[in-house]
Amino acid sequence: MSDNTESRPSNRNLKLTALLAIGAVFIAAVALIGHRSFSEAGRSKALVREGEGYLAQKKWEDASEAFGKALDINPSSSRALRGIAEAFFETERFEMAALKINKALDADPGSASGRRLKGDILAAMGRTEPAIESYRAALELDRGDMYSWERMASLLVNIRRFEEALQCFQEILEVDPGREKIWSERGKILNRLGRHEKAFRNFKEAIQINPKATQAYIGKGNTLRKMEQYHRAIEKYNEALHLEPESVDALTGKALALSFVDDTEKALQLVEK
Numbered sequence: 001m002s003d004n005t006e007s008r009p010s011n012r013n014l015k016l017t018a019l020l021a022i023g024a025v026f027i028a029a030v031a032l033i034g035h036r037s038f039s040e041a042g043r044s045k046a047l048v049r050e051g052e053g054y055l056a057q058k059k060w061e062d063a064s065e066a067f068g069k070a071l072d073i074n075p076s077s078s079r080a081l082r083g084i085a086e087a088f089f090e091t092e093r094f095e096m097a098a099l100k101i102n103k104a105l106d107a108d109p110g111s112a113s114g115r116r117l118k119g120d121i122l123a124a125m126g127r128t129e130p131a132i133e134s135y136r137a138a139l140e141l142d143r144g145d146m147y148s149w150e151r152m153a154s155l156l157v158n159i160r161r162f163e164e165a166l167q168c169f170q171e172i173l174e175v176d177p178g179r180e181k182i183w184s185e186r187g188k189i190l191n192r193l194g195r196h197e198k199a200f201r202n203f204k205e206a207i208q209i210n211p212k213a214t215q216a217y218i219g220k221g222n223t224l225r226k227m228e229q230y231h232r233a234i235e236k237y238n239e240a241l242h243l244e245p246e247s248v249d250a251l252t253g254k255a256l257a258l259s260f261v262d263d264t265e266k267a268l269q270l271v272e273k
Contacts, residue, residue: 040073040074041073041074043073044070044073044074044077044080045070047066047067047069047070047073047080048066048067048070048077048079048080048083050066051063051064051066051067051070051080051083051084051087052079052083054066054087055083055086055087058090060087060090060091061087061091063083063084063086063087064084064087064088064091067080067081067083067084067087068084071084076107077107078104078105078107078108078111078114081100081101081103081104081107082100082101082104082108082111082113082114082117084100085097085098085100085101085104085117085121086117088100089117089120089121089124092124094121094124094125095125097121098118098121098122098125101114101117101118101121102118105118110141111141112138112141112142112145113138115134115135115137115138115141115148116134116135116138116145116147116148116151118131118134119131119132119134119135119138119148119151119152120151122134123151123155128155128158128159129159131151131155132152132155132156135148135149135151135152135155136148136152139152143171144175146172146175146176149168149169149171149172150168150172150182152168153165153168153169153172153185156168157185157189162189162192162193165189166186166189166190169182169185169186169189170186173186178209179209180206180209180210180213180216181206181213181215183202183203183205183206183209183216184202184203184206184213184215184216184219186202187199187200187202187203187206187216187219187223188219190202191219191222191223191226196223196226196227199219199223200220200223200224202219203216203217203219203220203223204216204220206219207220212243214240214243214244214247214250215240215249217236217237217239217240217243217250218236218237218240218247218249218250218253220233220236221233221234221235221236221237221240221250221253221254221257222253224236225253225256225257225260228260230257230258230260230261231257231261233253233254233257234254234257234258234261237250237251237253237254237257238254241254
């Protein structure tokens with residue numbers, strides 16, 4: 001009787017020891033899995049940083065390889081997806097770039113840089129309207145994104161939506177009025193709309209910012225020529241040619257102006273250049 005009584009605690013102890021051992025194995029396994037997951041997450045982030053470094057150095061193939069490895073570990077990493085999309089874009093693999101940037105935006109729909117990159121990709125694919133909408137989406141997230149304003153304006157000019165393009169340029173100039181090229185671009189659009197006096201003032205503003213802005217002098221010349229002030233136009237073309245003697249636009253404009261003041265011989269000499 002006493003022997004059986006003494007044996008019972010021993011059996012219980014064995015069971016308890018076995019349970020503790022199983023628990024320890026389970027905890028160790030969970031810890032190992034957690035450590036492995038943590039290690040993989042760290043490795044993925046390191047690869048993303050490596051890829052971004054390659055992008056900064058314009059090493060597109062190295063970048064795509066690093067981002068690809070990161071995506072093997074974490075297929076939903078928005079940074080890796082956006083990075084590999086940029087690498088594909090820079091190497092003109094536009095279909096693959098579009099696929100990756102869409103996945104990146106599914107993972108992170110609030111990324112202004114992602115929307116901007118998508119606009120670049122779509123524009124490169126000739127999909128102008130969707131590209132404009134993508135830049136517009138980027139601007140809804142970041143109104144101060146001057147790049148998207150400028151790219152959208154350029155696309156709007158290409159499809160002759162001039163009033164909208166002017167609005168884009170106005171947004172840029174309100175933030176940064178010292179953008180000489182934007183004043184000149186706005187002047188060109190105003191000329192196309194027949195608003196020559198406003199165009200002239202925009203070119204004048206560009207020259208005040210940068211007295212060596214050849215295109216602004218040419219813009220002044222073109223404006224005056226459209227206003228049939230040919231002698232004044234020739235003066236502006238001459239100022240442009242003083243800065244850039246081989247400027248085709250200035251030589252062409254001057255030749256056209258000369259043809260209107262009955263100086264055909266000089267006009268032909270300029271054309272022959």
